[in-house]
Amino acid sequence: MSITQRLKAVGPGAMVAAAFIGPGTVTTASVTGAEFGYALLWTMVFSIVATIVLQEMSARLGLVSGEGLGEALRERFDNQIVEYVSIFLVVGAIGVGTAAYEAGNILGGAAGLATITGISSTVWGVVMGLVAGILLYTGRYKLIERALVGLVAVMALSFVASAILIGPDPGAIAMGFVPGIPSGSLYLITGLIGTTIVGYNLFLHASNVQERWSGPEDIGHSRIDTVLSIVAGGVITITIMVTAAAAFEPGTQISDIGRMAEQLRPIAGPYAELFFSIGIFAAGFTSATTAPLAGAWATTGALGWDSDMQSTQFRAVWGTILGVGVLSVLLGGSPVQIIVFAQVVNGILLPIVAIFLIYAMNQRDLLGEYTNGSIANALGAIVTLVVIWLGVRTILDVAGVI
Template sequence: MQTSTRDSGAASVGRVRSYLSNMGPSWVAGAIAAGPATMGSLITGGGAFDYALFWVVVLSAVAGAFAQYLAMRLGVLTERGIVGVVADRLGDTWAWLLVLDVVVAAGVAQLLIMKTVASVSATVTGVDSRVWGVVWAVVLAAGLATRGYRFLETVAKLLVSVVVVAFVASLFVVPIDASAAVGGLVPSLPSGSALVAAGILGGAVHITLITMHSYTMRARGWTADDYDLATFDVVASMLVAFGIYSVAIYLVTASVLTSGDLSTVEAAQALGPFAGRFAEWLFLFGLLGAAVSTLGGNTIVPPFLLADKLGWGTTVEDDRYRGLLVAAALLSAPGAFIGGPVLSQLALVLAIGTVGTPFAIAVVLYLLNSPAVPESNSAVANLAGLALLVVSGALAANFVREQVAAGLGPLSGAILVFAVVLGLATVGVFGKYVRREGAFA
């Protein structure tokens, strides 16, 4: 019996080691989630609202992991890209709507992420940010077109780990108000916090992360036989690594900063207790690392979905897909020419992405409860998925309401139209589900 227990323990340790060495796809999603937009939202939230939004931070890690778990289930159980499954089960119109949703959300984010990369590069080197925008776009196009997904995955894991360590180190030397932090776990939305709250949640539960997962797993060749490895991958990257990243940044900034209207220099003060007079530089390099990994990960998402819808391959072996990658990379260069403060714009980008996320969640839930999947969702998973849909929808609605209340302009008007179209589409998905179930009743 003792030998059997020892053998079982050794087998478990061996399995964990194997999982650790083979995990990867969810880390690309984690690299996007742990990017400068999320960092900007966390810093703004901590500086402007102290610990009041801590509950959103914790919720974002749990919700992000669960959203990736649902996306993982769909990918490994169908062994196909999400767009192809949507086209088969819902029709071409719905598939194109999903592609459009992703292209808009990821495209807007791409421009602001490039602006971040170029701005930080300019601060570090003294070279004009517009020059850096062109340089990074060319480097990105060349890297993705020649080396492909596995290179991106390796860079993502490395950069996420470095950024996490930097902020965790600060967490140990910053005086955290434990009682205030615990109080921040009670849900509340202070006046003016809807944008920031939507940005924080949007960093983890985002349409690009949900839709890309089936394609990154296909790039690794994962099938239903890799279900346990894929689950471990999600937990390690989104729940553990991203969760620690989010909590550490938020607690540090809520303890140190006193303003949510931050410049890069002011945000660097979050690392002051750890890095002393080098705080600004450490923050800048951390922000640059997060931005570069996010830029690469975000670039591949629209080409994945568009190539799938057009019936093309989704690897660099297909020249048409490679062309989409190059185009997406080069089209990010104009982001370096956008004016205005970086961090506040990043929070807006994530909030816009949050508007498109409920539709993606509804589509995934529909497909997971359809004949497309040989093993349907459990009742608990469905209820948790619906709760995720309600929470993300409520934060998105709050954000849209706040934008409209501030006065309709070109941007707020576009956000309102985007929200209405996708809101109706989300209702339509549930209507199709009810009709389908009624037909089989």
């Protein structure tokens, strides 16, 4: 397959990348780079590989079974109590989780536009919500996909340009890919991995591949799409870490993106601030569009509702999630509190989703010859154990136990 053909295959995976490169990821990567320099770049290598492992399974499930992950969850259990508990977990955790992420997405994207224009982030938050709503209401998957792929490209160019302008140390970057855990860095390692492997993306991917491709014969295209897109998303995160590492002395504490953009000015001139602001806007807007889609596919699938993008029930779910995000802007919601809440929800949900996904991928009556092999199961088990550790640690940390 030629390079041109491979690039043409990119689509659903780019939506997954767009979803995990949100303001929370930008913030976590920035704080990590500023505080620990290049030392934790290796964390993103693990994150990229782990995300590819789980997302490939999710996409394969959707293409072979013709079902979304929510539908598969609802139909795999004979025991009604287990089925109802599963549905509750999906509707409650995914619905609430995507709504929490949505608030942070819109607040973060609006902050980027406010930095560029000087217009209130409240105004931009409402505008972002309206534009995202119009895009989703069209129900035209290809239009949404192209818009998000374009914004992922904008993010990549913005952050890569910032990193180049600052002039990082290539030798130090290379050493950053050697695994090591500096004192006090475990929380940020947890954050970097947790913001890359996102539970609702597994629901998003299983459904959106069906909008692009027709069945098992397209698994090869889907895998190329998944690998290229997630690697690109991971590289964006890495460039953010590199930018922050080059801009600050190790150990610097930064509390918000606006302050970071201001401190880039002496190093790279006004262009760095512009690039960074455009990048965080793109990060916020792409995630603000994909989170409602993921929530709608998960919820309608789990409840047995019509999952067509133009159905009233589908639109009602994503409209509610998007509305929560816009309302948080109008009410002056705290991005920090919202992000903490979203991390708790993700910490609870992700291990459950990962375990169920691997269970579903071993059901021969569902997937036939496309069930997981021993290597896929081994990789999935390793990733799941790490995810469980992350979930437990996140919950205990937020609870103040550790």
